[in-house]
Amino acid sequence: AQSVAQPEDQVNVAEGNPLTVKCTYSVSGNPYLFWYVQYPNRGLQFLLKYITGDNLVKGSYGFEAEFNKSQTSFHLKKPSALVSDSALYFCAVRTRDDKIIFGKGTRLHILP
Amino acid sequence: KAGVTQTPRYLIKTRGQQVTLSCSPISGHRSVSWYQQTPGQGLQFLFEYFSETQRNKGNFPGRFSGRQFSNSRSEMNVSTLELGDSALYLCASRLSSPPETQYFGPGTRLLVL
Numbered sequence: 001a002q003s004v005a006q007p008e009d010q011v012n013v014a015e016g017n018p019l020t021v022k023c024t025y026s027v028s029g030n031p032y033l034f035w036y037v038q039y040p041n042r043g044l045q046f047l048l049k050y051i052t053g054d055n056l057v058k059g060s061y062g063f064e065a066e067f068n069k070s071q072t073s074f075h076l077k078k079p080s081a082l083v084s085d086s087a088l089y090f091c092a093v094r095t096r097d098d099k100i101i102f103g104k105g106t107r108l109h110i111l112p
Numbered sequence: 113k114a115g116v117t118q119t120p121r122y123l124i125k126t127r128g129q130q131v132t133l134s135c136s137p138i139s140g141h142r143s144v145s146w147y148q149q150t151p152g153q154g155l156q157f158l159f160e161y162f163s164e165t166q167r168n169k170g171n172f173p174g175r176f177s178g179r180q181f182s183n184s185r186s187e188m189n190v191s192t193l194e195l196g197d198s199a200l201y202l203c204a205s206r207l208s209s210p211p212e213t214q215y216f217g218p219g220t221r222l223l224v225l
Contacts, residue, residue: 034213043116043202043216090155098168100145100214102155 002027004093006103013081014111021076021106023091032094033074035065037087038105044090050074061085081110114139116205116217124223130191133220137184137205143167144186145214146178149200158201161186162208190222198224 005024013019025031032051036044048059055067065076074091091103117136125131137144145168146158157170161180178188184205190197200221204214 036216041218043218044204046213046215049213098160099170100157102147102157104154 002093002095002099002101004091004101004103006089006091006106008106009104010107010109012109012111015083016080019078019081019085019108019110021089021091021108023074023076023103025072025074025091025093025101027093027095027101029096031096033065033067034092034094035059035063035074035076036090036092038090039087047076047089083110083112086110116203116215118201118203118217118220120220121218122221122223124225125193126225127193127195129193130189131193131222133188133190133201133203133222135186135188135203135205135217137186137203138215141205141207141215142184143206143208143212144180144184145204145206146186146188147202147204148172149202149219150198155202158188193224195224198222 003026007022034049035047037047038044047063048057050057050067058064063078067074086109088105088107090105094100119134143162145160148156158172159178160168164180175191180186200219202216202219204216206212206214
Protein backbone atom coordinates (compact mmCIF):
# COMPACT_ATOMS: atom_id res chain seq x y z
CA ALA A 1 0.00 0.00 0.00
CA GLN A 2 1.15 3.51 -0.73
CA SER A 3 1.94 5.53 2.37
CA VAL A 4 3.85 8.39 3.92
CA ALA A 5 5.33 8.11 7.39
CA GLN A 6 6.40 10.84 9.73
CA PRO A 7 7.84 8.73 12.54
CA GLU A 8 7.95 11.50 15.14
CA ASP A 9 4.76 13.04 16.48
CA GLN A 10 6.77 15.82 18.09
CA VAL A 11 10.28 17.22 17.79
CA ASN A 12 11.83 19.60 20.31
CA VAL A 13 14.81 21.72 19.33
CA ALA A 14 16.58 24.57 21.08
CA GLU A 15 16.57 27.89 19.27
CA GLY A 16 19.65 28.29 17.13
CA ASN A 17 20.24 24.55 16.79
CA PRO A 18 19.76 22.65 13.53
CA LEU A 19 16.46 20.86 13.09
CA THR A 20 15.36 17.79 11.15
CA VAL A 21 11.81 16.57 10.59
CA LYS A 22 11.73 13.08 9.14
CA CYS A 23 9.61 11.70 6.32
CA THR A 24 9.70 8.38 4.54
CA TYR A 25 7.42 7.19 1.79
CA SER A 26 6.30 4.04 0.09
CA VAL A 27 4.87 4.62 -3.37
CA SER A 28 5.38 3.09 -6.76
CA GLY A 29 7.34 4.92 -9.40
CA ASN A 30 9.04 8.26 -8.92
CA PRO A 31 6.89 10.41 -6.66
CA TYR A 32 6.56 14.14 -6.34
CA LEU A 33 7.33 15.14 -2.74
CA PHE A 34 6.18 18.18 -0.79
CA TRP A 35 6.51 19.79 2.62
CA TYR A 36 3.84 22.01 4.09
CA VAL A 37 3.60 23.89 7.39
CA GLN A 38 0.45 24.68 9.35
CA TYR A 39 0.17 27.36 12.01
CA PRO A 40 -2.70 27.32 14.53
CA ASN A 41 -6.11 27.96 12.98
CA ARG A 42 -4.59 28.35 9.54
CA GLY A 43 -4.47 26.34 6.35
CA LEU A 44 -1.35 24.67 5.05
CA GLN A 45 1.46 26.77 3.63
CA PHE A 46 3.74 25.38 0.93
CA LEU A 47 7.42 25.14 1.91
CA LEU A 48 9.16 23.22 -0.87
CA LYS A 49 8.88 20.36 -3.35
CA TYR A 50 11.00 17.78 -5.10
CA ILE A 51 10.14 16.78 -8.62
CA THR A 52 13.41 15.74 -10.20
CA GLY A 53 17.03 16.84 -10.36
CA ASP A 54 19.18 17.95 -7.44
CA ASN A 55 18.48 15.90 -4.34
CA LEU A 56 18.79 18.96 -2.09
CA VAL A 57 15.82 21.26 -2.45
CA LYS A 58 15.73 24.74 -0.97
CA GLY A 59 12.43 26.30 0.06
CA SER A 60 10.79 29.08 2.00
CA TYR A 61 11.91 30.50 5.37
CA GLY A 62 15.37 28.92 5.14
CA PHE A 63 14.10 25.35 5.01
CA GLU A 64 15.57 22.68 2.79
CA ALA A 65 14.91 19.00 2.23
CA GLU A 66 17.04 16.13 1.05
CA PHE A 67 15.62 13.48 -1.24
CA ASN A 68 17.17 10.06 -0.76
CA LYS A 69 15.86 7.54 -3.25
CA SER A 70 17.60 4.49 -1.78
CA GLN A 71 16.19 5.20 1.67
CA THR A 72 12.87 6.53 0.29
CA SER A 73 13.18 9.54 2.54
CA PHE A 74 12.60 13.25 2.21
CA HIS A 75 13.70 14.84 5.49
CA LEU A 76 13.09 18.52 6.16
CA LYS A 77 16.00 20.49 7.58
CA LYS A 78 17.00 23.94 8.73
CA PRO A 79 20.50 24.93 9.90
CA SER A 80 19.37 27.25 12.70
CA ALA A 81 15.90 27.01 14.26
CA LEU A 82 13.79 30.01 15.22
CA VAL A 83 11.02 30.10 17.82
CA SER A 84 8.70 31.20 15.02
CA ASP A 85 9.33 27.85 13.27
CA SER A 86 7.15 26.18 15.91
CA ALA A 87 4.25 24.68 13.98
CA LEU A 88 2.81 21.47 12.53
CA TYR A 89 4.71 20.11 9.53
CA PHE A 90 3.30 17.77 6.90
CA CYS A 91 5.10 15.70 4.34
CA ALA A 92 3.07 14.80 1.24
CA VAL A 93 3.49 12.64 -1.82
CA ARG A 94 1.67 12.99 -5.11
CA THR A 95 1.72 9.69 -6.91
CA ARG A 96 1.77 9.09 -10.63
CA ASP A 97 -1.94 8.21 -10.58
CA ASP A 98 -2.54 11.68 -9.22
CA LYS A 99 -3.48 10.85 -5.65
CA ILE A 100 -1.97 12.84 -2.83
CA ILE A 101 -1.04 11.23 0.45
CA PHE A 102 -0.16 13.24 3.56
CA GLY A 103 1.79 12.10 6.55
CA LYS A 104 0.21 12.40 10.01
CA GLY A 105 2.20 15.52 10.74
CA THR A 106 5.04 16.36 13.13
CA ARG A 107 4.68 19.08 15.72
CA LEU A 108 7.86 21.08 15.96
CA HIS A 109 8.61 22.94 19.21
CA ILE A 110 11.49 25.39 19.19
CA LEU A 111 12.55 26.14 22.74
CA PRO A 112 13.85 29.65 23.49
CA LYS B 113 -3.10 37.78 -6.26
CA ALA B 114 -5.63 36.91 -3.64
CA GLY B 115 -5.20 33.52 -2.05
CA VAL B 116 -7.66 30.69 -1.74
CA THR B 117 -10.73 31.77 0.20
CA GLN B 118 -13.20 29.57 2.03
CA THR B 119 -16.58 30.39 3.48
CA PRO B 120 -17.83 30.15 6.08
CA ARG B 121 -14.85 29.90 8.41
CA TYR B 122 -16.81 28.33 11.24
CA LEU B 123 -20.01 26.33 11.26
CA ILE B 124 -22.07 24.52 13.87
CA LYS B 125 -24.63 21.95 12.77
CA THR B 126 -26.59 19.14 14.38
CA ARG B 127 -26.66 15.49 13.41
CA GLY B 128 -28.79 14.72 10.41
CA GLN B 129 -28.50 18.17 8.88
CA GLN B 130 -26.64 18.91 5.70
CA VAL B 131 -23.99 21.54 5.04
CA THR B 132 -22.46 23.27 2.03
CA LEU B 133 -18.98 24.73 2.10
CA SER B 134 -17.58 27.08 -0.51
CA CYS B 135 -14.11 27.57 -1.95
CA SER B 136 -12.82 30.24 -4.32
CA PRO B 137 -9.47 29.30 -5.86
CA ILE B 138 -6.60 31.57 -6.77
CA SER B 139 -7.38 33.45 -9.97
CA GLY B 140 -6.39 31.34 -12.97
CA HIS B 141 -6.27 28.07 -11.05
CA ARG B 142 -8.51 25.45 -12.57
CA SER B 143 -8.08 22.61 -10.12
CA VAL B 144 -9.70 22.53 -6.70
CA SER B 145 -9.18 19.77 -4.14
CA TRP B 146 -10.88 19.19 -0.81
CA TYR B 147 -9.40 17.62 2.31
CA GLN B 148 -10.70 16.68 5.74
CA GLN B 149 -8.39 17.24 8.69
CA THR B 150 -9.04 15.61 12.05
CA PRO B 151 -6.71 14.99 15.01
CA GLY B 152 -7.14 11.24 14.72
CA GLN B 153 -6.98 10.69 10.96
CA GLY B 154 -4.84 13.61 9.90
CA LEU B 155 -5.34 15.00 6.42
CA GLN B 156 -7.48 12.92 4.12
CA PHE B 157 -8.18 13.59 0.47
CA LEU B 158 -11.85 13.95 -0.41
CA PHE B 159 -11.92 14.81 -4.12
CA GLU B 160 -10.47 16.98 -6.84
CA TYR B 161 -12.30 18.95 -9.50
CA PHE B 162 -10.83 20.26 -12.72
CA SER B 163 -12.80 22.19 -15.32
CA GLU B 164 -16.09 21.30 -13.64
CA THR B 165 -15.35 17.55 -13.67
CA GLN B 166 -14.40 15.36 -10.78
CA ARG B 167 -10.92 14.16 -11.62
CA ASN B 168 -10.15 12.10 -8.54
CA LYS B 169 -11.85 10.83 -5.44
CA GLY B 170 -10.79 9.62 -2.02
CA ASN B 171 -12.37 6.97 0.16
CA PHE B 172 -15.30 8.80 1.65
CA PRO B 173 -18.98 7.78 1.68
CA GLY B 174 -21.45 9.14 -0.83
CA ARG B 175 -22.72 11.64 1.75
CA PHE B 176 -19.74 13.74 0.73
CA SER B 177 -20.13 15.35 -2.66
CA GLY B 178 -18.85 18.33 -4.52
CA ARG B 179 -19.08 20.35 -7.65
CA GLN B 180 -17.17 23.00 -9.52
CA PHE B 181 -18.57 25.92 -11.43
CA SER B 182 -17.40 27.44 -14.70
CA ASN B 183 -15.51 30.16 -12.80
CA SER B 184 -13.59 27.37 -10.95
CA ARG B 185 -15.28 28.07 -7.63
CA SER B 186 -16.17 24.87 -5.85
CA GLU B 187 -18.66 23.73 -3.27
CA MET B 188 -18.61 20.71 -1.06
CA ASN B 189 -21.75 19.23 0.43
CA VAL B 190 -22.13 16.81 3.31
CA SER B 191 -25.57 15.33 3.84
CA THR B 192 -26.94 13.59 6.91
CA LEU B 193 -24.19 14.89 9.16
CA GLU B 194 -22.64 12.61 11.74
CA LEU B 195 -20.67 13.54 14.86
CA GLY B 196 -17.55 12.15 13.19
CA ASP B 197 -17.82 14.72 10.42
CA SER B 198 -16.59 17.37 12.82
CA ALA B 199 -13.33 18.50 11.27
CA LEU B 200 -11.40 21.23 9.53
CA TYR B 201 -12.22 21.12 5.83
CA LEU B 202 -9.46 22.48 3.64
CA CYS B 203 -9.65 23.49 0.04
CA ALA B 204 -6.58 23.74 -2.19
CA SER B 205 -6.14 25.04 -5.71
CA ARG B 206 -3.51 24.69 -8.40
CA LEU B 207 -3.09 25.68 -12.00
CA SER B 208 -3.75 22.39 -13.70
CA SER B 209 -1.84 19.12 -13.45
CA PRO B 210 0.90 17.66 -11.31
CA PRO B 211 3.53 18.62 -10.33
CA GLU B 212 1.93 22.00 -9.89
CA THR B 213 1.95 23.03 -6.24
CA GLN B 214 -1.31 23.16 -4.34
CA TYR B 215 -2.13 26.28 -2.36
CA PHE B 216 -4.45 25.91 0.59
CA GLY B 217 -7.20 28.08 1.99
CA PRO B 218 -7.62 28.75 5.72
CA GLY B 219 -10.28 26.06 6.07
CA THR B 220 -13.81 25.78 7.39
CA ARG B 221 -14.11 24.38 10.88
CA LEU B 222 -17.27 22.30 11.13
CA LEU B 223 -18.65 21.20 14.48
CA VAL B 224 -21.47 18.66 14.48
CA LEU B 225 -23.47 18.42 17.71
